[in-house]
Amino acid sequence: MLRKLYAWTLSLAGRKAAEAWLALIAFVESSVFLVPADVLFLPMALARPERAYRYAFVATAASVAGGIAGWMLGYYAYEAVAKPVLEFYGKLEAFEQLKSHVTEGQLNLLLVTSGLAHLPPIKIVTILAGVAHIKLWHFVLSAIVARGFRFYLLAFLLRRYGEPIQAFVEKRLGLILGAVAVGLIVLYVAYHLLAG
Template sequence: MLRALYDMTLRWSASRHADKALAVVSFTESSVFPIPADVLFLPMCLARPDRAMRYALIATVASVLGGIFGWAIGVWAFDALARPLLEFYGKEAAFEALRGETGSLAILVMLVTSGLTHIPPMKVVTILSGVVAFDLKLFILSAIVARGGRFFLLAVLLRRYGLRITAFLETRLNWIALGVTALAVLAFIAFEVLR
């Protein structure tokens, strides 16, 4: 089933409705859809480098809005909507493990790493953030920074280097994102200590 979804998502990247499809996939990826928006975003940017920044904006805005939807599911509809989805994707155990490690700093770190690297999956973190009533303003800010950072960085690199950068990104992007996350955590700790 996931392979069929993946193939369908990839076909959307070549359609005349690619912008809308990117918005829908970016929105739903942050709350319920198992396929990352990159499946659409990367081929779209490679095919039309002149529109890469536009695609990054669409993906960022839709992803943040989808994250807010996931947060709302966690706050108001966890048992009715989220639990069955987590069971369907086989993520309930991962969710419960994450739930046990929650605190503001842990949620913030998960939001940043999830937004940058998809580890842990974005939908799990957005729902978890709602379940533990993580501050919505900080949630939105971290989603904008992480998701926007990811999409705009990819857009710039793809626009400048095209296909040559894709192999580099596939092998090293997670390490780069983890380094950025470590810096964000240190900045957050420094802010808390100095406050």
């Protein structure tokens, strides 16, 4: 099922309404969808590099708006809506464990790492931020910084290097951003171990 969903999402890049689809995919990715918006963003930015930054803006704005929707699901409708969604994706048990052990500082870190590298998936963190009653303005600011950095970095790389960088972006950029996210987590843990 995931492979078909991925292929379908990729097929949207060639449509006239690709930009609207990008906004929709970026929006729902942040709260309920499995396939990241990058799948659509990459071929669109490669096909029209002069619009790469525009696409980055669309993806960032829609992703932040979707994150707000996820936050609201967690804040206002966890039992009725968010819990069944998490259960559908098989993430409920992991979410419940995370919810019972996460501190506000750890959640702030997760907002950044999920926005940069999907560690953990952004939909988990947006819902968790709502459940934990993280201030909405704080949530929105961190989402703009993390998601904006990711999409604008992709736009910069694709505009500057074009198609030759596509394989690097698809295969290694996620690993590099994942390594940055893990590094941030290690620094956070080390700081708290030394301070405490």
